[in-house]
Amino acid sequence: MRLVDFVSIKLTIFLIAGILIGYHLQCNISLIGFLLLAFLCCLAVTYKMGKRNHVLFGCFAMGTSLFLGVFVTIVQLPSNPTHYRRHLEEEPTKMSMKITEVLNPNDYSYRYFAEVTSVSNKRTSGSLILYIKKDSLLESLSVDDELLVHATIESPRSPLNPHQFSFKDYLNKRGVFGQLNLAPKQWIKITAPSQTLFGIAANFRKILVNKLKRQGFGKEELGVIQALLLGQRKDISEATYDDYKNAGAVHILAVSGLHVGILLLLLEFFFQPLERLRKGKNLKVLLIIALLWSFAFIAGLSPSIVRAVTMFSFLAYALHLNRATNTFNILAWSMFFILLVQPLFLFHVGFQMSYAAVFAILWIYPKLQQFWYPKNVLVRNAWQLLSVSIAAQVGVLPLSIFYFHQFPALFFISNLLVVPFLGIILGTGIVVVFLTYFEALPPFLMETYNSLIGAMNGIIHWVAQQEAFLFQNIPFDGVQLVLGYITLIVSVMAVSKKTFRWAAMTLSFIALFVGYLVFQEFQLSKKERLLLLHQNRNTVLLYQKGSELTVFSNHFEKSASAINDYVIGERIKRVDHDSLFNSYHIGGQKLLIIDNNGISPSSKSIDVVLMTQSPKIHLERLLDSLQPKILIADGSNYKSYVNRWKNTCNKRKLPFHYTGEKGAYEFSIKD
Numbered sequence: 001m002r003l004v005d006f007v008s009i010k011l012t013i014f015l016i017a018g019i020l021i022g023y024h025l026q027c028n029i030s031l032i033g034f035l036l037l038a039f040l041c042c043l044a045v046t047y048k049m050g051k052r053n054h055v056l057f058g059c060f061a062m063g064t065s066l067f068l069g070v071f072v073t074i075v076q077l078p079s080n081p082t083h084y085r086r087h088l089e090e091e092p093t094k095m096s097m098k099i100t101e102v103l104n105p106n107d108y109s110y111r112y113f114a115e116v117t118s119v120s121n122k123r124t125s126g127s128l129i130l131y132i133k134k135d136s137l138l139e140s141l142s143v144d145d146e147l148l149v150h151a152t153i154e155s156p157r158s159p160l161n162p163h164q165f166s167f168k169d170y171l172n173k174r175g176v177f178g179q180l181n182l183a184p185k186q187w188i189k190i191t192a193p194s195q196t197l198f199g200i201a202a203n204f205r206k207i208l209v210n211k212l213k214r215q216g217f218g219k220e221e222l223g224v225i226q227a228l229l230l231g232q233r234k235d236i237s238e239a240t241y242d243d244y245k246n247a248g249a250v251h252i253l254a255v256s257g258l259h260v261g262i263l264l265l266l267l268e269f270f271f272q273p274l275e276r277l278r279k280g281k282n283l284k285v286l287l288i289i290a291l292l293w294s295f296a297f298i299a300g301l302s303p304s305i306v307r308a309v310t311m312f313s314f315l316a317y318a319l320h321l322n323r324a325t326n327t328f329n330i331l332a333w334s335m336f337f338i339l340l341v342q343p344l345f346l347f348h349v350g351f352q353m354s355y356a357a358v359f360a361i362l363w364i365y366p367k368l369q370q371f372w373y374p375k376n377v378l379v380r381n382a383w384q385l386l387s388v389s390i391a392a393q394v395g396v397l398p399l400s401i402f403y404f405h406q407f408p409a410l411f412f413i414s415n416l417l418v419v420p421f422l423g424i425i426l427g428t429g430i431v432v433v434f435l436t437y438f439e440a441l442p443p444f445l446m447e448t449y450n451s452l453i454g455a456m457n458g459i460i461h462w463v464a465q466q467e468a469f470l471f472q473n474i475p476f477d478g479v480q481l482v483l484g485y486i487t488l489i490v491s492v493m494a495v496s497k498k499t500f501r502w503a504a505m506t507l508s509f510i511a512l513f514v515g516y517l518v519f520q521e522f523q524l525s526k527k528e529r530l531l532l533l534h535q536n537r538n539t540v541l542l543y544q545k546g547s548e549l550t551v552f553s554n555h556f557e558k559s560a561s562a563i564n565d566y567v568i569g570e571r572i573k574r575v576d577h578d579s580l581f582n583s584y585h586i587g588g589q590k591l592l593i594i595d596n597n598g599i600s601p602s603s604k605s606i607d608v609v610l611m612t613q614s615p616k617i618h619l620e621r622l623l624d625s626l627q628p629k630i631l632i633a634d635g636s637n638y639k640s641y642v643n644r645w646k647n648t649c650n651k652r653k654l655p656f657h658y659t660g661e662k663g664a665y666e667f668s669i670k671d
Contacts, residue, residue: 018069
């Protein structure tokens, strides 16, 4: 039976299509509600007429799923009439909000996600990101804390440089469409707030973390323990995190599908004897699902763990039914119901990679076992572990390169050395957490577990040091992502089916993939541009000609991240560096750069003036002298200076471009 023949898969595909339509088109909620109701009525009438196998019933079911996806998505967007953005004013507004998630703080502020429950005493919905300035007397807030606020909500800022990570887009795809920066006098904390299950779970996790910190674990080991068992990564050092990322094992540090899947297998093994009892199989699946959700509660009921436990609860039921085809069927149902409740999960990297990995394991792993089944038990076990790792990595490979632009070639070594023992690490860790909570953890167990985590960190560090096998800065766009997955799917089918049709399709998509790369190279060869980036406390000019880039800056190391983003996005193959000059000739125009030395020529042939490093000059006199066509200020200037220059240019009706507001400036270089 083909996978597309499953009703669950068809409904899920149409639900996903509806979510994409609802997010990108943001349709009228009343119209979509009417269409959804109409399709539901037609579906009910068709069902009542006994035409469940008729093509019309299928069309109405698919249409219902499509409009259901659109509707549940719109409810979470600003187009929803109850969304707080529909009730905001330009002046500071009185609002109440509830903390829903505690984020890692930065150097200047505590950060949270919060649900806006009312604006000017009107009930509202919708989330925002909240920044509260750090204060020596201020303690961080917790999930379920409620605040009264008098402030103005701002929209998250779009990226100011080409190919820069869009934090605004990231927030929007989490259902967050506003940000709020609060000073101490702009908010008060409400006493005795209402409690939710998420708040209770978060507080329970905080108690566990504090008790673990009082044990004798090493600093690095404790950070990994908290990530492995409690889903809290803020205490992991940057060096340790980079080691796991470069070794292709960063998924170990996020409580997600891998951990819950291993826990499911452990529970399946331990509760196997229950099947001998009458109704034992039913009792077994109920106990497993209950314990999975208990683990989710201990881990704080974060979105990633809730998502993973929901998925594996469905898979636990599929194992209970013990039919191979039901695994794909129920996996699709789990995705359908998760997206029905949280449609914006579709855009989360963790959601995409979890389902891609699980689907690949269920589909590719059996084919690898059919390809080779060693007779030696040790070799067979090693091959089975390696097969799972290969299947999962193949499933997430295009997504991994698309989002992170790197590929750790030694991923199979880190997974082969660590994942087999992850069951022991997780199982022992749960015992450690349980005993720690009751303050009954014996020293020998603490020391043993600390050594175990230290050994795992050591293995990961060794693999990460093999830099020759880490391929970084790989350009990979959305078209390549789609073509990559199609090519992978038809390639697996060609290997398993061994027919000419699938072989021809594989070669066709490989040719299409290569053809797209050739087209990109051709387009790149004709490209020439000069850009002024927005950088705080630095001035950076980028000159691109084809696949070569010259960076003009006196401190280009300060802007390495922005330059690297541009290099990846534009498929640059060679990068040169040079110092900034005071003037440039650009396409028949002359650019003059004025820095904090404030030196400018008396020539009147200047077309563009760039102000950098906050020069102390008399702008009116400068403009009268040079008569430029436009004045530009980059991010290296004080904002007070920029505002003064902007007002002067507005009075003189002279075009003014500030990169901190309008983003990078692209010069016209055509003669």
